[in-house]
Amino acid sequence: AQRVTQPEKLLSVFKGAPVELKCNYSYSGSPELFWYVQYSRQRLQLLLRHISRESIKGFTADLNKGETSFHLKKPFAQEEDSAMYYCAPLSGGYNKLIFGAGTRLAVHP
Amino acid sequence: NAGVTQTPKFQVLKTGQSMTLQCAQDMNHEYMSWYRQDPGMGLRLIHYSVGAGITDQGEVPNGYNVSRSTTEDFPLRLLSAAPSQTSVYFCASSYSGTSGSDEQYFGPGTRLTVT
Numbered sequence: 396a397q398r399v400t401q402p403e404k405l406l407s408v409f410k411g412a413p414v415e416l417k418c419n420y421s422y423s424g425s426p427e428l429f430w431y432v433q434y435s436r437q438r439l440q441l442l443l444r445h446i447s448r449e450s451i452k453g454f455t456a457d458l459n460k461g462e463t464s465f466h467l468k469k470p471f472a473q474e475e476d477s478a479m480y481y482c483a484p485l486s487g488g489y490n491k492l493i494f495g496a497g498t499r500l501a502v503h504p
Numbered sequence: 505n506a507g508v509t510q511t512p513k514f515q516v517l518k519t520g521q522s523m524t525l526q527c528a529q530d531m532n533h534e535y536m537s538w539y540r541q542d543p544g545m546g547l548r549l550i551h552y553s554v555g556a557g558i559t560d561q562g563e564v565p566n567g568y569n570v571s572r573s574t575t576e577d578f579p580l581r582l583l584s585a586a587p588s589q590t591s592v593y594f595c596a597s598s599y600s601g602t603s604g605s606d607e608q609y610f611g612p613g614t615r616l617t618v619t
Contacts, residue, residue: 404544431608439547439594439610481546490535490554490598490606491562494546 397422397486401495408472409503416467416498418456418482426484428465429492430456433479442467442480452476472502505530510595510611517585517618525580525614527595535598535606536578537562538570540591541613547594553578585618592616 398421408414420426430442443451445458445465456467465482479499483492511526529536537552539562549562553572567589569581578597582589593614598606 401546438612439596441607444607490600490608491537491549491552492547492608493549493563494539496544496546 397484397493399482399484399493399495401480401482401498403498404496405499405501407501407503410474411471414467414469414472414476414500414502416480416482416500418465418467418495420463420465420482420484422463422484422486428456428458428485429483430454430465430467431481431483431494433481435478439481472500474502474504476500477502507531508595508597508609508611510593510614512614513612515614515616517582517616519586519618521585522581522583523585525582525593525595525616527578527580527611528576529578529595529597529609530576531597531599531609532575533597533599533609534575535600535608536572537596537608538568538578538580539594539596540564540589541594542591550580550593582616585616587618590616590618 400419428445432442433439454469481497482495486493508529534555538550539547541547548564551570553559559570595611596608598608
């Protein structure tokens with residue numbers, strides 16, 4: 396079965412520190428992958444998608460097919476980055492997203 | 505645009521009761537889906553629809569029914585609630601069901617407790 400793993404439930408860092416939220420997937424071929432974020436008292440929303448190769452709010456994510464990973468990185472964390480982050484590959488066609496368990500990022504002043 | 509709306513925001517049911525969670529979107533999106541969110545498990549897909557009149561099962565469909573009679577609405581029905589269905593339910597929509605890179609827009613969620 397296709398799976399996505401986010402090994403860290405909680406990642407706690409200080410403001411200005413680098414951040415890496417890990418995501419590993421078990422899909423064959425060339426999956427499409429996304430990172431979604433849920434800030435406190437807000438809706439789940441798209442952060443970035445690998446196909447766009449974009450940087451959003453300073454975050455980037457590189458697809459590593461050899462390691463089957465799609466880690467989310469930011470060089471200098473800000474307090475407003477504190478949120479729940481979900482890695483989500485597409486599964487089996489259509490627009491079906493399969494979500495990882497999520498990583499809570501806590502950025503302390 | 506209101507985006508994706510869900511009602512109710514909170515609901516408490518007794519075991520065996522039935523109810524319908526409402527979801528509507530005003531963006532003319534083809535694709536709509538329902539997820540449940542449980543601690544430590546992320547979001548799991550219950551049912552989805554790629555257009556009016558077309559629905560299919562996701563990862564965890566048992567105990568839930570859906571229908572899609574209009575493009576705008578995608579209600580989720582619990583036929584006989586069980587404590588295992590205590591969860592937060594999210595509805596989502598995207599422009600196309602077949603274009604994989606479409607952004608999905610989420611509703612605010614419905615927190616359901618079954619006693």
